[in-house]
Each structure stands twice: as structure tokens, then as C-alpha cells.
Amino acid sequence: MAGRFRFKLQRVLEFRAQLEDQARMQLAVAVRAHNEQTALVDRLRDGLARHEAALDGRTRLSEGDLWLWRMYRDRLKHDLAEAEQELFRRAKEVNARRQDLVAKAKERKLLERMRASQEAAFRLEENAREQREADEMATLRFGAGTF
Structure with missing residues (x-):
């Protein structure tokens, strides 16, 4: 009858698997945040392009309108620069999580390879032990003349 293999580091293996699952979830959160930030940067770039295109074709602007247009453009550029910095930070976070x-x-x-090699060695030893027992049994029966 074959014995049962027991890996002494099974709890450590299970703990490592839990840590890996947690790391996978943290990576998913970081990727989601990066994707959201990418979308924000794209929206800001589109908004800036639309705002700059709005000035094209307008020949007569008052000084006040031109000032407002420049202030809004400067604010969009500032927001875009901040969003791009945040995007870079989030990309670094994704890399760290990965x-x-x-x-x-x-x-x-x-640990899984260690477990597999120990189990293979255990199975080999079990098979050898069973073979020795079978050989011993056959020798005893042969010696007793029960064949």
C-alpha cells in the first residue's frame, strides 16, 4: 500500500500563491488607473486642439476675447502637463506592480518545482519499497514451497 506524500512546505506554497494573487490584483488596479489617466490626457489633448482650432478662421477678436482665449489655452496646457506627469507616475507604478x-x-x-521533485523522489522510493516487499514475499513463498 502506497504511502501518502506530504510536502512540508505546503503552507508556505499556499501563502506564496496568495501573495501572487494579491500582486495580480494590485497590478490590475494600477493598469485600470493608468488607463483612466490615459483617457484623461487624450481628452485634454483633444480639448486643447479644438480650442486652438476655434481661433482659426476668426479674424476679428476683441482684446478681452483674445485674453480669455489665451487664459483658457494656458489653463488647458497646464492641466495637460499635470495629467501627463500623473500618467508617467502611473506608468511607473504599473511597471513596479508587474x-x-x-x-x-x-x-x-x-516551491512548486521543489514540491514536484520531492514528490517524484517519494514515489520512486515508494515503488522501490513495494518492489522489495513483493520480492521478499515471493522469496518466502518459494522457500516454503507454496509455488
Whole structure:
């Protein structure tokens, strides 16, 4: 009867798998935030392009209208610059989360390979033990003349 394999680091393996799942969720949150920021940057760029295009074709603007147009354009450029900085920060966050996930996956896979090799060694030893028992049983029966 074959014995049951028991991996002594099973709890550590399960903990590493949980850490990997948490890292995967954190990466998903970071990617979502990056995508939202990308959409904001795109909206600001479109708004700035539309605002600058609105001046084309207008030949007569009062001084006040021109001042308002410039102030709004400057504000859009400022908002765009801030949004692009935030986008860069979020891209770095995504990379950090991705690297963390890769590290956690490597740690888990290392333990899984260790478990597989220990289980293979255990199965080999079990098979050898069972073979010795079968050989011993056959030798005893042969010696007793029950064949």
C-alpha cells in the first residue's frame, strides 16, 4: 500500500500563491488607473486642439476675447502637463506592480518545482519499497514451497 506524500512546505506554497494573487490584483488596479489617466490626457489633448482650432478662421477678436482665449489655452496646457506627469507616475507604478508580480510568481514556481521533485523522489522510493516487499514475499513463498 502506497504511502501518502506530504510536502512540508505546503503552507508556505499556499501563502506564496496568495501573495501572487494579491500582486495580480494590485497590478490590475494600477493598469485600470493608468488607463483612466490615459483617457484623461487624450481628452485634454483633444480639448486643447479644438480650442486652438476655434481661433482659426476668426479674424476679428476683441482684446478681452483674445485674453480669455489665451487664459483658457494656458489653463488647458497646464492641466495637460499635470495629467501627463500623473500618467508617467502611473506608468511607473504599473511597471513596479508587474515586476512584483513576476517576482512573486518566481517564488511560487520555485516551491512548486521543489514540491514536484520531492514528490517524484517519494514515489520512486515508494515503488522501490513495494518492489522489495513483493520480492521478499515471493522469496518466502518459494522457500516454503507454496509455488
